[in-house]
Amino acid sequence: MSITVNIYYSGENGAARRFAQEMLVSGTVEQCRQEKGNLKYEFFYPVSDPETVLLIDSWTDQEAIDLHHASPMMKEIMKLREKYDLHMNVERYVSDEQGVPSGDQNFIRK
Template identity: 65%
Template structure:
């Protein structure tokens, strides 16, 4: 079981993409990926909305996510988010990868 948080960053004038690029350029993304318990930390760009960036952020469990939230990196992230005047929509999921029904598995190519 994993916890996945989808964060949609919304901005104007390309600020969401600039934010994501600065996160990469400053090494914050690599540092988060190196944290114990991080499974995925990746940005995606919706084709139909150039002012939104989707972050998929997955952790092994709530404890790992809590440690991440208590880290100094969170202050950097919040400062950058404010500097780019971004607003967020958040979705949280608990992954169930062990019990995928066989009917669903027929559509999955690995």
């Protein structure tokens, strides 16, 4: 079972995009990707909202998330959130171990 957390960072005047850029340039994104249990750490920009950035953050289990949250790196991420005055909306998903049902496969173009 994996856990995926979608974090929507919102700010003003391009703050969310500057936050994501600083996370990339500083190496913080790569450090997160190297943490034990990280499966994905990727930023995306919603087409319809230039003031929001989506982080898709996937982990093998809750223990891996807890270790990430306890890391010194998390304190740096929190400082950056404050620097850019970002607000967050969070969604959390647990993987479906059986995968995409065969009936839904008909709607997937490969």
